[in-house]
Each structure stands twice: as C-alpha cells, then as structure tokens.
Amino acid sequence: NEKKAELTKIGQMMARMPIDPRLARMILGGAHFGALNEALIIVSALAVQDPRERPADKQTQADQKHALFKEADSDFLFYLKLWSTLKGNKDNQLSENKRRAFARQHFLSWLRLREWKQTHKQLVELAEGLKLSFNDKPASYENLHRALLTGLLSFIANKTDEKNVYMAVRQQKARIFPASVLHKAGASWVMAFEMVETSQVYLRTLAKIEPEWILLAARDLLKHHYFEPHWSKKTGIVNAYDQISLFGLIIEPKRLTNFEKVDQAAAHEIFLRDALTTGNLGIMPPFLKHNLLKLEEVERVEDKLRRRDLVVDEETVYQFYASKIPSEIASRRSFEDWLATVEAKEPRFLYVDEESLWLNDRPTTQQFPDYLQNGQLRLAASYRFDPSHDEDGATVKIPLQALAQVNEEIWSWGIPGWRQELVEALLKSLPKDKRRNLVPIPDTARKLLREVQDKDLQRHVLNYLTFALRGEQITEKDFSVERIDQYLIPFIKVTDEKGRVIEKGRDLAELKARCRQETQRPVKQLKGEYKTFPESFIFEATQKVTGVVIKQYQALVPVKSFSEIEAKDESGVVIQSFNDQAEAIKQHREGVIRLIHMQLGDLIRQLKKQLGKPLALAYSPLGDRAKLEQMLVYATLQMALTELPVNAEEFQNVLAEVKGNFLSYGQQALAALSDIFIQWQDIRRKLLVLDPEIFGRSIDDIEDQLDLMQLGDFVYTQPPEVWAEFPRYLKALVLRLERLPNNLQRDEAAIAQVDPWMDKLFSVRNNPKSIDFYFMLEELRISLFSQPMKTKIPVSATRLQKLWDRLGIS
Structure with a gap:
C-alpha cells in the first residue's frame, strides 16, 4: 500500500527530452527565467563535443584566439559570444569557404560547429513542441545563470581558506581549471558543468553565482539544522539560527529564522520562559509589572536574609504561565491579541498571588531596613x-x-x-x-x-x-x-x-x-562682600540631593587670610556654603574674627604699643615687628572669641564682649608670646654651643620638637589651647639642655623611646585628631628628659599606645 512515486510536472516534461537530464532541466530553467534562447545555445554546445581545438604545437596561438570569445565571471558565456560571431558571419553572407577559414584561423572544429548547430535546431524544435516560452529580450547574467544552475546543483562549490581550493558537495575538495576565466579570480561561490580528476580534481566550465540562487533553486533538496533558539525582544518572536546545506555543503551557516514555524511547541516554551517569566517581553502590561514587582520583593527578602530557599524558583513561575496561556501563543503579537480577549472577561487572569511565591510563611525583615x-x-x-x-x-x-x-x-x-x-x-x-x-x-x-x-x-x-x-x-x-x-x-x-x-x-x-578635598571646598558662594555681619545670614539649612535630605552650612569667609591683611586693608568677608560642618565652623570663625578686627582700630593700636623691644628682638630671626604685631592681634582675638555668633544680633553681643575684654586678653597673649620667644632665643643659644659631633642626636631631636611647634606663625596653624602649653614645653627644653652635657647617655636612651612616636606624629600632624596625641607625647618628653618637672597628666608608652589606638588615625 505504499504510495507510488510520481513524476512532477517538471519531471514529466524532462522525460520527453532525449538528452542528459541535467541539460533538460537547464532548458526548462531557461523558459522559467526568461532566458530560453540563451539556454538553448549553451545547452546544445554542452550536448556535443567542445568545438575548440588545441594542437600540441600551437597551444599558445589557440588559447589567444579562443580568448577572443571569453567573458568575465562565466565560461558559459564563451558559447554565446562564439554563437553570435558565427551567426554574424552567416548573416553577412560569407561563403562557406570563408566560414571554414574563420573556424580554422580560430582553432575551431568545423564539423563540431555543424553538429552544435544541428543539435541547437533540434532542441529549439523540442522546446516549441513543449510550448516553452522564448524570450523577446536578451537575458540578464543572473537570470541566465539561475536557469543553468537548476541543472548543476551537484556541481556547486564554495571557496575555502586554502589558496585556490574549493569545497564542493559531499565534502569533495577541488580546484578551478586553469583555462577557466575564474582561475585565480577568487569567486566565493561557483557552479561547474563537470568535475574531472587528473593529477588533481578540477572544476571545468564554471560561472560565478550567489548562494541565494542555490537556496531558491534547491529548495526541496536543502537540509536545515536549527540551533540556538532564543527570544528576540526587539522583533517580538522566538528566533533560531538555521544552518542550510545541500548534499553536505553548507550554503548558509547561520540564517536567522522564525522558530515558531519550525517547532511551535518549543517556541511556545521559550516564549513563556524567556519573555514572560524573566519579564523580557518588550512591553509591560499591568499584570507583568505586578508580577515582576512581587518577585523582586520576595527576592529582596532572600538577599536580606542571605538565603535561597525561601521563595519558589523560576520553574514554578513558568508553570503558572504554562497553565494559563494556550500552546499556540509564541510571539508578542499573538500574545497581545489573546490577552486583550482574556482580560476583557477576567482582568486579573495572569496576576500572581504573592502568597503563592513563598515556600513557607513570609519571614520578617524588620532588622534589614530599606x-x-x-x-x-x-x-x-x-x-x-x-x-x-x-x-x-x-x-x-x-x-x-x-x-x-x-x-x-x-x-x-x-x-x-x-x-x-x-x-x-x-x-x-x-x-x-x-x-x-x-x-x-x-x-x-x-x-x-x-x-x-x-x-x-x-x-x-x-x-x-x-x-x-x-x-x-x-x-x-x-x-x-x-x-x-x-x-x-x-x-x-x-x-x-x-x-x-x-x-x-x-x-x-x-x-x-x-573625597576630603571635594567635601571641604565650598559648595557655592553668594554674591557680595560684607564688612558687617549680614542680616540675611543663615548658618544651617537643608537641601535634597538625589533623594537624600542633607544639611548645608553657611559660613562668613574672609577674603584674605589674617596673616595677609595689611594696614588700612578694607577687605571683608563673603558668604560661602559648605557640606562639611566642621569646615564651615572653622571658616566662619575666621570670618567673624575678621569682622571684629575691623571694629577694633583704637584697641588694636593700644595693644601694639605694649609690644616691647626685647620680644621683637627675640622674634627677629623669624620675621619683622609688623608680622609679630599681627600675630599678637590674631592670638588675642582667638582667645577673646569664646562664642561663635550665627546671626547679626549674636554678633553685636559678642563684639561688645570682645571690646570689653580685648586688652585683658591681649596682656595674656603678649605674656605667652614673650615667654615663648624669649625661651626659644635661650634654647637657640644653648644649641649653638653644643658640639654636633657629640650631641648631634640630641640636637636633631630638639629641632624636630621645635619644628612641630611651627613657631614662625604658630598662632595661625595651632588653636590657643595648643600654643598656650608651649611655654611649659620650652621651659622643659631649657631644663633638658642645662642637664644635657652631664646626662648624654640617659638623654639618648630617652630619644630611643620617643623616636617611634615622633615618626607617627609627623605622619598625621595635619589631622585634627592628632592634638590629644601631641599633648600626651609632650608630657612623655617632660617625664623622660626634664625631671623633676611634673607632668599635667599620668603618662607612659602604654597610655600613649592606647590613645593612638583609640584615635584610629594610623
């Protein structure tokens, strides 16, 4: 009961042609592509023996004459050009002798030419008998060769990476015949009339073709291998790659195709898994937005609790969709059409219930705040x-x-x-x-x-x-x-x-x-320069930055630093905003000092007159009297400013208080400066008389200690609570120097204890947290170098280490 094989319509027509089936197929192809006239000429030539002659002693001359009829890209066109030339000779009424002579001159066999002509006549009559359509216009290269290709599908070949080597069907490697116009032309795809094997396998009588022509001509003979099916969010369909081959020769290695037409069931599953379950549909219907948000919520709980066993897996979500969506749905368009129909009756048909996403009861996440x-x-x-x-x-x-x-x-x-x-x-x-x-x-x-x-x-x-x-x-x-x-x-x-x-x-x-450099710099500066406290000043405000409410602090910032201000200088302050509160307070204090300074003309002149010559002389190695006077005024203002005003009313109160106490604080500052610089002068004299060869290590240690004080401008770099202790530290140094000549060994032993801490301090000297450490280190120096002088606090290397650890500035 097996179904009998039956010839197609094309097969039936080929059966009526008493020629090679390949040639018969070419003739039918010529009729189909509007190239029957040309196809009959070429087919009749291929049906008889090649008319070209190549005598052994005249091969070069023969090749030259034959080349006159060659055309680029196709050896088949040789026959058309030769036919046209021979026909022209006859149309021009050349005698048979002259036509014979022409054939002889061009190394063409007269007998084979006659046989070609007779065969052509017979094929024309056969085509007419089959009622095939002859073309009125000359056929294009593509149409003619697509017609010929229908009979040459077993003789196609693709260029390989090997030089001059082509891969033909059934994994057969071959080369282009040297006499072909395509020899060394590097064409990617070719078709040949025949494949011959001599010392090598050669393709003969060739033409350049396009792989698309093969796909169309061999549609029923092609084999398809589909791989990597995947959802395409852009196109809204499930795609796959199609590897297309003919008799084992790959024609198209990776053609994108709609996988739904290949495997509906598999495409449906991929659509559910990769478009819906993952939320990669390309559109966001309300149900999908809801479902994805619920899944994100439960997954966030897992992330917070650092577990992966609390919620259902992706397979469960897939099964939810699979149970509700028909199997014929495999594309975005078909899904949208179906969804519109379903939701018209049941709007929440595809909404997932949050409780169904938990494997057990929902755990609490109160301790994991958002x-x-x-x-x-x-x-x-x-x-x-x-x-x-x-x-x-x-x-x-x-x-x-x-x-x-x-x-x-x-x-x-x-x-x-x-x-x-x-x-x-x-x-x-x-x-x-x-x-x-x-x-x-x-x-x-x-x-x-x-x-x-x-x-x-x-x-x-x-x-x-x-x-x-x-x-x-x-x-x-x-x-x-x-x-x-x-x-x-x-x-x-x-x-x-x-x-x-x-x-x-x-x-x-x-x-x-x-980020310190960025966070400490002002965020913005308001317009204007002020010489009195501005009424519009607001110290603290809030603003929202990328959703976070933060505080912002205004500060009055002097246009010039205090040490740069000269006599009769009228530069005031500007308003700048800071995100760093500590930096804002630091800058604002300087601004307030400048505004107060501008109101104390007579008091400042009185204070400067009290600065005596001995102090100016002691300071002279570090700077002139004007510089020292400026330091005195600034030190006094630092000591007098005990409260920081943040509005105009508070400023007036502070200004009045500073005016009342200015000269009193000035006397304290003057006494401190005198004590510091006169003792420093004494220390310098004592250091100069020490022999560096003997006391070099002690001299270096003392100079390091003085460097930390930055005596040249210490009032600008150190807060008053720090430099107020300098007289004690310098007094201890004087005592150390007085005892040093008779106490060198003990002094060097003490230096060995202090050195590691000095290295630490120098590494963090600009960190505000280092002040307490500096105080304790100076007290340690007093205990080691200047006994019986008493320390202010209990001190030891152990206590110093604990303080260093607690400060966390290593």
Missing part, C-alpha cells in the same frame, strides 16, 4: 546575596555632599540584622590567646548585644567592645577587621549631583579621605 538612619541622614540601602560579587551584602548610595556628615561611629555597627554576625566575626578575629576566654563566641556575642543601649550605638563598635571586654585587656588594634566577611560592612557608592558613582568601597574613613 533606609539606614545615620544622624539626620536617611540613606537608601539595597541588598545582594552573592559572595562572589564586590557588592555582596548591603549597598548604600551616599551623595558626595552628605559624605562628610556620615557619622563613622554609628556607621560601624552596620545592618541591624547582621549585628550578631558582625560581633561574632570581630571576636573571632582576635588573637587566639585573647579570645580563649570568650568561647563559645556566639554566646558571648549575644550577651554583649543584649547589653547594648541606644547611647552605645553612638560610639564605634570596636570602642564599645573594648570597653565591654575591658577585663580581658583587649585593645581596638587586636581586632582584625580585614578578616571578617565583607558583607558585614556596607558597600558605599559615593555619587555626584546627577547620581553617577564617583567613588566606592567599604572603608568609610578611606572614602572620606579620598
């Missing part, structure tokens, strides 16, 4: 559970303008939900001998956290732990913060005013240091 409160700052936090990612854990975006306002102590406690893990990790990072008494660590961590009060969260977590464990002799330096899991410390992205990330990392102090 916003972290740090002082007045409310900072958005996002979460990621991916230990391999730089941003594993919580990520917080902080505007550059808010960075200086982030409290490092509060920040150190991290995310509330991870504080147990944070404290455990810190305890585990302690040296073995110091954590021995803390095991089991989880129990100790829980006990410590139970005792934490709100006020404790305002101090650094390491500071709290050292205090809580004070009986264990643990210092902040004992904790190895770098060893704890990175997710326990929030990842910070510092952003500009447009939300672009300009710095990132987990070390808040380091980020502040990297």
